[in-house]
Amino acid sequence: MTLKSMTGFARADGTHGDTNWFWEVRSVNGRSLDLRLRLPPGLERLEPQVRARCQEQLARGNCTMSLSVKRDAGQLEIRLNETALAEAYAVAEQARKQTLLEPAKLDTLLGMRGVVEVAEPEESDEQREAFAAALLAGLSEALDQLVAARVAEGERLTEVIEAQLAAIETLVAQAKAIMAKQPELIATRLRDQIARLDEAGASLDPERLHQEGLLLAAKADIQEELDRLIAHVAAARELIASGQPAGRKLEFLAQEFNREANTTCSKAADIEISRIGLELKSVIDQLREQVQNIE
Numbered sequence: 001m002t003l004k005s006m007t008g009f010a011r012a013d014g015t016h017g018d019t020n021w022f023w024e025v026r027s028v029n030g031r032s033l034d035l036r037l038r039l040p041p042g043l044e045r046l047e048p049q050v051r052a053r054c055q056e057q058l059a060r061g062n063c064t065m066s067l068s069v070k071r072d073a074g075q076l077e078i079r080l081n082e083t084a085l086a087e088a089y090a091v092a093e094q095a096r097k098q099t100l101l102e103p104a105k106l107d108t109l110l111g112m113r114g115v116v117e118v119a120e121p122e123e124s125d126e127q128r129e130a131f132a133a134a135l136l137a138g139l140s141e142a143l144d145q146l147v148a149a150r151v152a153e154g155e156r157l158t159e160v161i162e163a164q165l166a167a168i169e170t171l172v173a174q175a176k177a178i179m180a181k182q183p184e185l186i187a188t189r190l191r192d193q194i195a196r197l198d199e200a201g202a203s204l205d206p207e208r209l210h211q212e213g214l215l216l217a218a219k220a221d222i223q224e225e226l227d228r229l230i231a232h233v234a235a236a237r238e239l240i241a242s243g244q245p246a247g248r249k250l251e252f253l254a255q256e257f258n259r260e261a262n263t264t265c266s267k268a269a270d271i272e273i274s275r276i277g278l279e280l281k282s283v284i285d286q287l288r289e290q291v292q293n294i295e
Contacts, residue, residue: 005153006061010145016134030062038066059245247294254288
């Protein structure tokens with residue numbers, strides 16, 4: 001199974017009778033499912049059904065759906081609103097008298113809102129329902145295309161995330177190999193420090209030195225952090241394999257990854273552990289950026 005991206009675009013065209021239409025659907029990242037609809041006047045009644053179909057196929061993302069409808073001009077009736085024309089002419093004449101300018105031309109009057117009306121032919125309830133069904137079928141086609149686009153992008157993201165998880169595993173393995181040498185390194189460091197103090201004539205309590213050595217070893221122990229990092233890698237892979245929307249859970253895991261990497265860096269008693277901790281933080285930051293694109 002692969003993850004789904006929240007980014008995609010789709011368009012579906014169609015014709016019903018004398019009407020051409022097309023849907024455009026696009027989505028980008030979002031914390032939840034945010035639907036924004038742009039429906040032509042007179043088709044607002046479709047909004048509940050449009051939202052329901054989107055919610056069936058999309059779990060997250062800021063999604064914009066726009067519908068454009070164009071009827072055959074031959075089927076439209078153009079009417080002259082004589083009352084509106086008379087009122088427009090009267091206003092134009094009044095303005096002419098006050099300004100002494102030339103009278104308004106006919107094309108100017110006809111271009112005023114309400115003077116010329118475009119009326120669509122009357123439709124029966126059955127015709128309206130058939131048209132709505134055709135539009136909703138087109139929406140379903142557009143949503144299928146959008147989901148396919150998000151799946152394709154999700155496949156690419158899955159490959160990137162899997163590579164990042166593998167990189168985390170490799171870095172953890174390197175840290176564990178160094179950890180096996182930590183007691184010896186701490187003991188060597190203490191012996192060197194004790195030798196310098198002895199040369200300075202300082203009096204040291206062997207029991208206290210032993211306790212200090214144990215304390216340093218405990219502070220430098222990052223075994224729990226490394227074990228939790230491996231557990232988080234396994235959890236991330238389970239989420240990927242589940243086939244379910246996993247973006248939010250992966251974002252939470254990325255925070256946990258980062259917490260363990262920070263602790264590893266703060267407890268590092270060796271320059272190599274510090275280096276690995278910084279590399280872990282870099283890979284985890286890249287992982288966090290990628291999972292923000294996941295549905």
